[in-house]
Amino acid sequence: MPLRFRQEVQEVPRNRVAGIKRLACFAAGIAFSLCLPKIGFSYLAWFAPAALFYCARDASSRREAALLGFLFGFGFAGRSLFWIFHTCRFAGVPLPVSGIALTALAGFLALNWALYGAAVRESARRLPAGALPWVWALLWVALASASARWTPRVGFDLLAYTQYRWLPLLQLGAVFGPHGLAFLILVWNGALAELARKSPSRTPRNNLSAAGLMILAAAAWGTSVLAARPVPAPSPDAAAVEILQPNIDQYRKWDGRFEGDIRASIDALLARPRSAKTALVLWPESALPGWLDEPGNFSWIEGWAKRIGAPMIVGTITRSGERLHNSAVWIGADGVPAGLYHKRELVPFGEFVPMRRWLEPWIGILAQMGEFTAGGARQALFDLPIGKTAVTICYEAVFPKYGRLDAARGARVFVNLTNDGWYKNTDGPYQHLTTNILRAVENRATVIRAANTGISAVIDPWGVVLESVPIGERARLDARIPVSPFTEGSFYSRHGDWFGVAAILASLLLAAAALGERMKRARR
Template identity: 35%
Template sequence: MALGAKNLKNLRASITLLKPPSLSTDTWTRRRLFPAAACIISGLALAAAFPKWNQTYFLPIALWPLFYALQGQSPKRAFWLGFVFGLAFYSGLLYWIAYVTRVFGNLPLPLALGVMLLLAAVLSLYRAFWAAGVAWAAHRGISPLWTAPNFWVVSEFIQAHFPFGGFPWELLGYGLYRYPMLIQVADVTGVYGLSFLVVLVNVLLFLMTHRKFGPLVHSMRHEALPLLLIMVCVGYNAHRLDAVKRLTAASPKIPVAVTQGNIKQGEKWNPQMVHTTLDRYAELTARSKGARLIIWPETAAPFFFIRTPDFTAKVVDIAKQSGAYLLFGAPAWELTEAGERYFNRAYLLTPKGEVTGYYDKAHLVPYGEYVPLQKIFFFIPKMVPMIGDFAEGPVGTTLSLPEGPIGVLICFESIFPYLARAQIKNGARLLVNITNDAWYGETSAPYQHMSMAVLRAVEGRVALARAANTGISAFIGPDGKILWTSGMNVPAAHTLELPWLPGGSLYTRFGDVFAWICLVYTALVFFLFRKR
């Protein structure tokens, strides 16, 4: 019996040794649940800093919970925490994707939510690799002061180009769009410089209050250079804001009118609605007395201009009666050696009703204007099914008024700085953004879309006029000040004298040099510290 009891005891001990080690409930909560919850809080707080919530005070502190969660984490664990942060952020920011695919893509609600989460997951990968990089560097003794801002810029820069031409929607720096005093440095660095500063302020304030980041001990001497950099940017912002205001006051002006027809998306392409639509724009155009240039939104003329004689004649007549140059959007169709080609086009008519030029959209919307990887994502339909895939136009095309060239950005082209920069390099003295945001209903998307146009004006130092079908139409000064905005889902017409500046800046001349410097710096960090 004694021998049996002893063997039984040994057997139990052996079974205990075979059990995998497990975390206690308290340890699991501390090591797993708290960091994940902190990342979710951080992501949602950051989403709240953007339109239409505009809780901008979250920007300098929204990343604190994320930095707290990343302390002492392995790169692998940090990757997944960064992914959770990104998923919370993009789900809160891009929830409207589910609305668009549900209402206009006719997807069942679960599938529409799945499409939104799929996009959020793809974008979250950029934040995941950023977090893994910060943790990797911390384990090699490099403070996040020297890595987090640079790595963030690199992740945004890559996001702006891949996949499918990039989707740089509401990069971190765009959250400052309502504050001209904070965004003037964008005429040197582009929006990436603003993102750099936002991350730098977050990590600096976090380390000033915590003094540690995992095994790294942070001292006040580490703060000197970042604080100096922030002070230099504050001084530059104040200097440039004052200089641009003086240039604007002294510059010649041009009266520009924007119109907002407020045509519902469900009615826009109905052939029976074309006369009603043109009557609406005729009325709004008649209200734009004294304007040198009158702007209608994207595809305000929902037919093939020139190839549809009766509707074309009506638009020409409206232009003649206005006595102004008329810029408007319409689809275009051409037969080439390669076959039929469709374009999302903006036409410019003279006061005599003659076509003086046109601009074809150069950066197309995936699943809006063409379908990439259709065999894989066969369940995601194109949002404009009645027209075939669109073709791209050339980058940098400008249209000419007697006073000088203007640059046109159609729809979400306003979120791609390289397009506006090319037009300003080609002499554009005014940027025009025409868009149809009726797709988005009452969601935050129209507000987010408008906010990003502000940076195009600052980067190029020209005014920007924005005409949106259902809103938000706007005028923006060369200093980024929002001079006027329309209401949402109401017809509107407004005329304003805008400065006619020659435009151009260091950013116009050199482009994304700042982002490339961050990319080279990041590559050097990984190369020099790879074996530590």
Template identity: 30%
Template sequence: MSNKSIIASVISGTIMIFAFPPFDIWVIGWFGMAPLFFAIYDKKPLQAFALGFIWGIVFFLGTVYWVVNSMVNYGGVPVWASVLALLLLVIVLSLYPAVFAYFTFSREKHAFHPSAFRLIFIPFLWVSLEFVRTYLFTGFPWVLLGYSQTAFLPIMQIADITGVYGVSFLIIMVNVFLFNCGLQIADCGFKIKISKMEWIIVFSVLILVFGYGHLRIGQIDNLTKNWRQIKIGIAQGNIDQAQKWDPAHQEGTIDIYRQISIDIAQNEKDIDLIIWPETATPFYLQSDEKFGPLIFDIAKTLAVNLITGSPAHEYTSDGKTINYYNSVFLISKQGGIVNRYDKVHLVPFGEYVPFKRFLPFEKLVAGVGDFSSGKNFKPLALNNDDTFGILICFEAIFPDIARQLLKNGADFLITVTNDAWFGRSSAPYQHLSQSLVRAVEGRTFLIRSANTGISAVIDPVGRIKVKSGLFTREGLVDTISLKERSFTTFYTRYGDVFAIGCIFISIVIFITNARKRGQTCLLTFALFIFSITFFTSAVPFSYFSYWSPFLVFLLS
């Protein structure tokens, strides 16, 4: 493994950081992976694995470095422990590009047309591993490659069919094409001898996707003109994380949100809904006799429906154990709790500690004991007719959660979050951009209420209509259109069939390749299990699909 290969891997990992928020130099994504391909080309599989791992270390250190800030400044964790946690996270995440690099070129030796084989196989492999990363070990789909294009709206529109994974596929395909061109230049001077079929495939796909994007933007804009509208307000309190759970500051916190809400209601007529962020009321709203009535009175006095984040609790059926939830409450304009949503997908180590009996530390979120997971993704009803789905913080980065809420009847989406944890890092910008894609996938308005920002209203094509600053105290007002329930996207109806198809095709390619190497038996067994889980309910398909690429890795 030469120094040039290591440098190329480092360069690729470094420049790809700038394709993502807050830099948003999206064009880098379309060529930034090519240096990695040059680095791992013609290398032994284990050398390629090491170079992919180096790429991952550089890239993820540059995109998730904020973990240290969150743990030290807001979790009270020692610096050494925070750095260690970051390194462990980065190492785990780096295994994905390492496995990708291991297989990228090792399968083309028996291919009839190696360059065409790369163009087909490599994008499928990348998407397969992104899908695995979304769900394996509770999942961490942060900075998936497709999220680098959220500022390039025509390309993002394909997400209503493929989800964000389709955008990742396109990016890798173009990078592979550029790599193939580069190889031809290196071998033949500047006489590029890429086959006509490769040119046709790449440019046809890009033209179709780009054309679809422009056409779809116009269609959705015209469609939303006929949707019924409501006016909403967002209150961004900018409450210091160090004071948030301190009982001495609770009354002051309520005063801040009350005043922002009053300003919204007085400056704008006919506000239907005001949204406060995650745990805006840092006490048990459902049972607090001192502060609960104050919150109800705000909704009643202003004659608006109010949404607020608050911890919730309830006894289990035995009447002895209390379960705690990270919840969102809907308070009617009459001043009473109408309904609540309990967060389902919790943050490990943030909201609960897995294997707590074996680990010597507490969760990072203060205020209550370990949170329990909510039971289902149910939309909440507003005024009996209009329904909305709630995504609490971390849930907004999981495409399938928003999809289930919309499939269950939500007319629009609301995400509430407390991004104070991230400080003034790149994370609030990354979190916002990932939430944006949920609006495109489901063709619905998405309202984002964040304690310290960035709060925003996003339309169904991914445009940010209004947004707040970071670490500012302000109120936002906008009018949104409510999606007709008869209108659903392909992605909402069928979910991640594209990503699952990528996994299936990747395994078929592995088995076809293995036949030529006389190693068919074990890989055929892997495909057999995969097929059984796909066509029957004998084993949960979703569970196996997350593991199948790693199973193939072990068996090949």
């Protein structure tokens, strides 16, 4: 009896400690999400992940470490994407279904963090303490890079987004892509977590100093890059682009009773006087109140192209036989279609339903959702007066692979057409704008963004927002597009995701070495 009682007494504090660690990781994930817009507490990224490292490193089991990682990731994704819950409610989705949608998405994105938590523990058991912060950062880069290749990700767990306010650090993207800054964030947090263990060794302090020096060097280099940036002065030679932000209520957009009001709003923007010859007019995603091939719609945009005497890129819904596409059509100055782009990355449960055959009988509301067809990965660029131009629609801009692919094919201008009216004034539109800033830096390309309800903007190749229109405002942004000096793009766009691939290979080598060591021990 005394022995059993002693064991029970010891079990109580052990369970309590485990519970505290789980709560700490969940809270740290929420804190990490506060780095993203609109809140934008970017400094939290340099502290919050340390809690995960500290707790997962000495977890009692691999399963416990995975749970800690999952809780961190669930807190991060659940809070940062809470605007999806609001969007479901705006659309009239029942409260329970809205909650299930957010929970399922956050849980899916948290799986990466669960795998990462387990990897943190396993590496801590096999490697020298001095190597851990560097290996942990490398493992995340490998995981993030690999995931981008095969999972239908939302993309907001690219850690570089947390530093959207710090342009000097973002310049790393032009060389390392989205993963270089993530590496610095995590190596610093890993070193911080090791220092918190109060080891008598000087190694944790040395690692933290080395990580700090790397961050300072990156910031200094980025500052020098920005200092050399030519400040664009108003020039009559710069192309004049008109960006339409009609601010059409998404929940009236497809109601036939408001078709006349929609046309009148866009007509009023296009009819405003011009001080210079227009080189391009941009309409937002699905700007037409119907299908492109409807006579009233096509004759409308054809007439405006001829009247203005400028090419236009118009967001519209198209159909080819039974296939439906979310598209952008390039209309020449003569009113004749010159190019067509189909969205490549469709929104799950928005533009298509994964596993519809099996899910629809159980979730009736899925029958009301559309089924669009994605376009090919390598679609023709638009050869416009502003240069070779690539188009992305809506959340495609979240994915670095499309910008990298288009820039490698010669695109020096990215056009992003979006309709963020679904999300109203939640965090969603601000997060979407942030992703375009990183795509501009990574590929040293100019980004021109036309958003139905905002935020429309022009972003230069250094990530500087030159001009923008606030959310919820009806406006036509008349902007001058400076010529980019980066005629060859960036190192990243020319050489691809080299840093991510290197991290994957290094991680595989580490895993192979660990497996070999385990097999040797098994033979003894």
